[in-house]
Amino acid sequence: MHNNKANNHLPVRPHEISLSVPVLELHSNHKPEILQHLLSLNEEDRRLRFGTQTPDQVIHQYVEGLDLDKDTVFGCFDAQLQLIGMAHLAYLPKAVGQAQAAEFGVSVLPEGRAQGIGTALLARAAVHARNTNIETLFVHCLANNKAMMHLAQKAGMQVEYAYGDADAYLKLPPANHSTRAQEAANEQWGDFDYALKGGLKRATEVLRLMIGKPIKTP
Numbered sequence: 186m187h188n189n190k191a192n193n194h195l196p197v198r199p200h201e202i203s204l205s206v207p208v209l210e211l212h213s214n215h216k217p218e219i220l221q222h223l224l225s226l227n228e229e230d231r232r233l234r235f236g237t238q239t240p241d242q243v244i245h246q247y248v249e250g251l252d253l254d255k256d257t258v259f260g261c262f263d264a265q266l267q268l269i270g271m272a273h274l275a276y277l278p279k280a281v282g283q284a285q286a287a288e289f290g291v292s293v294l295p296e297g298r299a300q301g302i303g304t305a306l307l308a309r310a311a312v313h314a315r316n317t318n319i320e321t322l323f324v325h326c327l328a329n330n331k332a333m334m335h336l337a338q339k340a341g342m343q344v345e346y347a348y349g350d351a352d353a354y355l356k357l358p359p360a361n362h363s364t365r366a367q368e369a370a371n372e373q374w375g376d377f378d379y380a381l382k383g384g385l386k387r388a389t390e391v392l393r394l395m396i397g398k399p400i401k402t403p
């Protein structure tokens with residue numbers, strides 16, 4: 186069933202990227218952090234993220250199977266360099282006569298929620314998708330996933346509901362100089378933020394060793 190009311194939100198143009206939350210593109214060497222992040226999700230969050238009960242073993246297999254040469258994973262880190270939010274942009278096989286599409290899946294740890302991290306990950310993934318010739322961005326989620334539905338609708342996605350599931354679609358305009366420049370700027374901002382937090386973390390650890398007691402970081 187098509188839900189017109191759900192689609193009446195003003196799009197925030199996720200392909201026009203915001204720099205307010207730094208987002209880093211992750212690589213294979215981040216797999217331990219990705220694993221740790223997903224294992225930290227409770228049973229209900231795993232169900233919302235993957236659409237089904239997801240035991241630890243399945244998460245291990247999922248992370249091992251992530252092909253970061255083919256797909257793209259984005260992450261947001263807190264001051265302790267904990268991966269607080271991550272998004273997987275999975276490129277779907279091109280079907281004859283259909284637009285090139287990618288699927289977006291996201292999770293943010295409870296302590297990081299309602300601070301714009303999910304929105305920033307969606308924006309970053311959408312502009313990257315646009316710059317890599319993706320025409321349709323797709324999110325599959327449970328229809329009772331209010332937060333994800335809100336995020337999708339705020340981004341101007343079309344939402345269709347069927348049998349307790351919801352499919353959200355976003356048609357992306359083609360890339361241009363501006364989207365490439367936006368992504369380059371966001372990459373630099375993400376790299377800078379990660380390096381800065383890494384430096385602060387190391388400095389704090391050294392200071393802690395010198396003083397001999399824990400130091401509170403923001």
Ligand SMILES: CC(C)(COP(=O)(O)OP(=O)(O)OC[C@H]1O[C@@H](n2cnc3c(N)ncnc32)[C@H](O)[C@@H]1OP(=O)(O)O)[C@@H](O)C(=O)NCCC(=O)NCCS
Binds near residue numbers: 233
């Ligand atoms: C969905 C999820 C990624 C959102 O992350 P987040 O960092 O909190 O997202 P943001 O802070 O950018 O935005 C959340 C928005 O949803 C709204 N929201 C949160 N809970 C809501 C609810 N129960 N009903 C309606 N809106 C809700 C917030 O108010 C906010 O809206 P605003 O930006 O207009 O103020 C996070 O809740 C999560 O990880 N959930 C578990 C996994 C999951 O559901 N993944 C999606 C399936 S792929």
